[in-house]
Amino acid sequence: MIIEYDGSQYHGSQIQPNAHTVQAALQEAIYRLTAEKAAVLFAGRTDTGVHACGQVIAFDTSASIPPQRWGLALNSVLPADIRVLESEEVSPDFHPRFQAVLKHYQYRIYRSPQGAVFQRHYAWCCTEPLNLEDMHRACPYLLGTHNFKSFCASGYTTKTFVRTVTYCRLREEGLYLLLDIAADGFLYNMVRIITGTLVDIGRGRIKPRDMEHIIASQERKNAGPTAPPQGLYLLQVDY
Amino acid sequence: MIIEYDGSQYHGSQIQPNAHTVQAALQEAIYRLTAEKAAVLFAGRTDTGVHACGQVIAFDTSASIPPQRWGLALNSVLPADIRVLESEEVSPDFHPRFQAVLKHYQYRIYRSPQGAVFQRHYAWCCTEPLNLEDMHRACPYLLGTHNFKSFCASGYTTKTFVRTVTYCRLREEGLYLLLDIAADGFLYNMVRIITGTLVDIGRGRIKPRDMEHIIASQERKNAGPTAPPQGLYLLQVDY
Numbered sequence: 001m002i003i004e005y006d007g008s009q010y011h012g013s014q015i016q017p018n019a020h021t022v023q024a025a026l027q028e029a030i031y032r033l034t035a036e037k038a039a040v041l042f043a044g045r046t047d048t049g050v051h052a053c054g055q056v057i058a059f060d061t062s063a064s065i066p067p068q069r070w071g072l073a074l075n076s077v078l079p080a081d082i083r084v085l086e087s088e089e090v091s092p093d094f095h096p097r098f099q100a101v102l103k104h105y106q107y108r109i110y111r112s113p114q115g116a117v118f119q120r121h122y123a124w125c126c127t128e129p130l131n132l133e134d135m136h137r138a139c140p141y142l143l144g145t146h147n148f149k150s151f152c153a154s155g156y157t158t159k160t161f162v163r164t165v166t167y168c169r170l171r172e173e174g175l176y177l178l179l180d181i182a183a184d185g186f187l188y189n190m191v192r193i194i195t196g197t198l199v200d201i202g203r204g205r206i207k208p209r210d211m212e213h214i215i216a217s218q219e220r221k222n223a224g225p226t227a228p229p230q231g232l233y234l235l236q237v238d239y
Numbered sequence: 240m241i242i243e244y245d246g247s248q249y250h251g252s253q254i255q256p257n258a259h260t261v262q263a264a265l266q267e268a269i270y271r272l273t274a275e276k277a278a279v280l281f282a283g284r285t286d287t288g289v290h291a292c293g294q295v296i297a298f299d300t301s302a303s304i305p306p307q308r309w310g311l312a313l314n315s316v317l318p319a320d321i322r323v324l325e326s327e328e329v330s331p332d333f334h335p336r337f338q339a340v341l342k343h344y345q346y347r348i349y350r351s352p353q354g355a356v357f358q359r360h361y362a363w364c365c366t367e368p369l370n371l372e373d374m375h376r377a378c379p380y381l382l383g384t385h386n387f388k389s390f391c392a393s394g395y396t397t398k399t400f401v402r403t404v405t406y407c408r409l410r411e412e413g414l415y416l417l418l419d420i421a422a423d424g425f426l427y428n429m430v431r432i433i434t435g436t437l438v439d440i441g442r443g444r445i446k447p448r449d450m451e452h453i454i455a456s457q458e459r460k461n462a463g464p465t466a467p468p469q470g471l472y473l474l475q476v477d478y
Contacts, residue, residue, distance in 0.1 A: 080354070083355075083356050114324055116322075118245055120245075
């Protein structure tokens with residue numbers, strides 16, 4: 001299934017005790033429809049407050065609902081901030097995370113000197129002016145295959161910090177500044193730390209060409225701050 | 240002051256017992272700053288879930304905060320879903336409602352077949368196709384001075400149902416359909432009933448030229464349904 005959700009009211013995607021999570025909401029909805037205790041697999045974990053427009057999920061079921069009708073059925077019992085957009089049957093060995101080949105994220109910055117009541121859960125509201133030319137200049141350093149440890153939350157362990165970024169571009173849309181980025185996979189907080197670093201560049205705290213050294217250093221402390229969660233959207237997953 | 244607010248979490252603008260309202264939030268914030276029990280006047284009442292981008296408020300104070308600093312001061316104690324955009328000193332007899340000469344509203348419709356998690360508090364999500372040409376054709380009947388009783392919530396009493404609509408136009412913005420309307424004043428639910436009637440025209444339930452008869456009948460039952468509150472925005476008030 002391809003689903004979208006407003007992450008504002010959720011403690012992230014993954015189930016955890018005593019927390020309102022997207023996975024728990026989905027599993028409850030599936031249980032209400034089928035009385036089956038499904039284990040829902042996600043293409044990508046999203047943190048508290050992070051949104052998805054094209055999250056991919058999968059689960060096993062022996063219910064007799066036709067695959068294409070599952071979307072309508074689940075939407076009738078899901079909370080209004082989670083919607084199934086598409087549903088289809090896949091082979092039993094399909095895993096939405098392990099088989100993903102490319103993930104597309106967007107980070108939304110809203111440039112307003114006064115804060116923004118309608119954007120506060122859906123973008124990072126930046127009140128300082130940003131030098132867009134410098135921000136644009138820093139993006140190409142991120143392209144290609146690198147060890148991205150500098151852009152990974154410290155303390156996080158993984159087999160390899162090497163990832164391949166396919167595109168990384170900034171564009172303006174009215175007061176919004178949108179960062180579109182895709183990679184074969186992302187480290188923990190990677191898009192948010194890249195965004196925080198680009199904003200520090202836009203604020204003049206870091207020079208655009210320092211991006212190269214930040215990557216090479218493999219040191220989290222050399223990168224910028226972690227941008228807040230509410231600007232981040234998982235847009236699409238390719239298989 | 241000119242203020243904006245996200246009405247999603249409020250039981251409307253006007254203070255009432257045991258309810259979370261925009262007026263109560265403002266008066267609490269003023270009290271925290273000044274220890275004064277202000278009575279905040281509004282240019283226009285907004286219902287539960289209705290938003291404002293340019294609401295005008297006024298109140299008396301003997302606090303020593305300079306007029307232009309009031310915005311910053313109040314924003315430091317207001318909840319994040321209410322922001323002061325501008326503040327200035329006015330004459331003691333200024334009344335934001337009685338002295339308003341033109342009010343501008345916008346109604347936002349979001350056309351999506353699948354519902355819309357990010358728009359659900361900020362627009363009316365219409366899943367049915369709408370005939371825009373017919374909707375456009377119906378708008379001019381609303382222009383000018385008319386008795387608008389057909390577009391007033393039934394049971395509501397007022398000295399006169401006569402209002403003058405200065406403009407009423409629809410425009411597309413991606414999946415959004417925006418109705419911009421201005422008048423010297425609006426009856427209770429007037430913009431929402433006009434919107435509901437236009438959407439009924441877009442659905443083919445009412446013919447565009449019937450708009451003329453609906454106005455002339457002065458009967459609420461001849462107009463369309465009341466559009467939901469979350470699509471409505473008070474944009475601007477002119478003096």
